[in-house]
Amino acid sequence: MNIDRRQLQQIVKDVADTTIMPLFNNVSRRYKKDGSIVTQADNAMQHALSERLAEICPDIALLGEEMTPAEQQAMLDTGQPLWCLDPIDGTSNFAAGLPFFCVSLALIEQGRVITAVVYDPVRDESFSACLGQGAWLNDAPLLVENVGLTLKRTIAFIDFKRLPEALSTQLVKERPYGSQRNEGSIALELCWLAAGRGHVYLHGGQNIWDYAAADLIVSEAGAYACTLNGEIVFKNTLEQRSSCAAIDKDLYDQWRSYLKVPS
Structure with a gap:
């Protein structure tokens, strides 16, 4: 499936900047059964991004962290392409006012991730990759080098x-x-x-x-x-x-x- 990486980056950035950041340091939170934290920002981000993604890819469902395990498993079992979203990875940091969290979005097709975007709204850094085509930080190619360390x-x-x-x-x-x-x-x-x-x-x-x-x-x-x-x-x-x-x-x-x- 041909998804424009830059368009996807921009969508994630726009939604995160308007949905998550106004709530940073100003958000209520609750605890899930497993002890992890969820905030209104997690739910708002998942809802807003799912709507934007449906505009460009109406046939691709979204598997989000804020779904039940039964809902998530049912989506994986279909074998159809799907988005896999963590609306805020680092929610406990976000809720505590620590500036280290991100939005993580992957497109899974035929059991493989083919496109990925990880956006850090605090630093305005967007990491992305396409299977077999490379990785980028914002629009600069991301390629590691041998650091020569023990x-x-x-x-x-x-x-x-x-x-x-x-x-x-x-x-x-x-x-x-x-x-x-x-x-x-x-x-x-x-x-x-x-x-x-x-x-x-x-x-x-x-x-x-x-x-x-x-x-x-x-x-x-x-x-x-x-x-x-x-x-x-x-x-x-x-x-x-x-x-x-x-x-x-x-x-x-x-x-x-x-x-x-x-x-």
Whole structure:
């Protein structure tokens, strides 16, 4: 399916700037059953963006984070093209007034992500990618370079909360990286990795709406990623997926070796 990447970027930007940002630092929140936060901005963004996307692609349904699991699974089971949206990835940051969150939108077709947009409205940065065509930051090509670092000198984006307990403990005790960050937005951390703002990444259980767009951006920028089982990260399912990623092949090999990820 031929979707104009720049048009899609502009739609996401326009809706985010008019829907999310007026509510930043001025929004009520509630807690879902799993303890995660949802705000009126999440719901407003999902509703507004679904309407705009329907104008350009009326036949493509939208799978959003703010749907029930049964609704989400039913959409995946159709096998039809669909949008996969996280209206605000980093909602707890947004609700707390921390300026690190984004909108993540992926177009899934035949079980693959073919187009991706991750928009950071605070910094007005739009990361995007098209399968087999490359990745961009705003309109500049995004292509990683070999940084020539050892693992011990890297900045590592690591979320400990869904890692196996033994691995979390090992990482804290051994600190195989130079320094560690957990900024609170999966999609934006992965995009920052692709932009060279960090060097390695680790997460024990990402949801499809968290990582679908950013995983394509990472791969199209030339970075590397796999699950802790050595599989490709993206899977057209609600099953949570782990991810270990690195900005270049040498660091990827070092990171996988340290984590004992099978080949």
